[in-house]
Amino acid sequence: MAAQIDVGGGYSIDIDDAQKFVTALTQQKQELALTLQxxxxxxxxxxxxxxxxxxxxxxxxxxxxxxHSEWNLNKQKELQALIDKVNAVVAQYQQTEHDNTLRA
Incomplete structure (x- = not known):
């Protein structure tokens, strides 16, 4: 079983699915920005x-x-915070894996 990333709200994803998740979040954020424009x-x-x-x-x-504009901007900020969180956890995981490989 792959490592899990806690994304809040009682939800988690596999580390292997993190990039797909970030891509989907980024697309949603872009759609919100387009709607706002x-x-x-x-x-x-x-x-x-x-x-x-x-x-x-x-x-x-x-x-x-x-x-609506304020709501939209706040949702975009929430999505960006989640994207940043997932990216940080993935980077930390990769660094730990790298460090563990060096020790072996």
Whole structure:
């Protein structure tokens, strides 16, 4: 059985699957970034009319867009932290394997 990497939340992966896992996480992070870029371009809500209700509606809609952007950025940061963690554990594992090989 290959060594396990604890990725948090009660989950772990085999060290042999680490690169596939990092690749999948990187792809998800890129998709989030692309979604954020597209949203920034097309989701600017203007009031449909020149009355207070239209302005209030547009303000609320723009707040929702801002909240989505913040959520998206936070998810990207979470994914990057997980990528960094997995890469660090793999590097540590490889260094330990290398050190053990030198001792043998």
């Amino acid at each position: 597209r949203a920034a371009r097309v989701l600017q809500v203007l009031p449909p009319g020149h009355d207070d209700y239209s302005s209030a509606w547009a303000s609320t809609a723009n707040q929702m867009v801002k909240q």
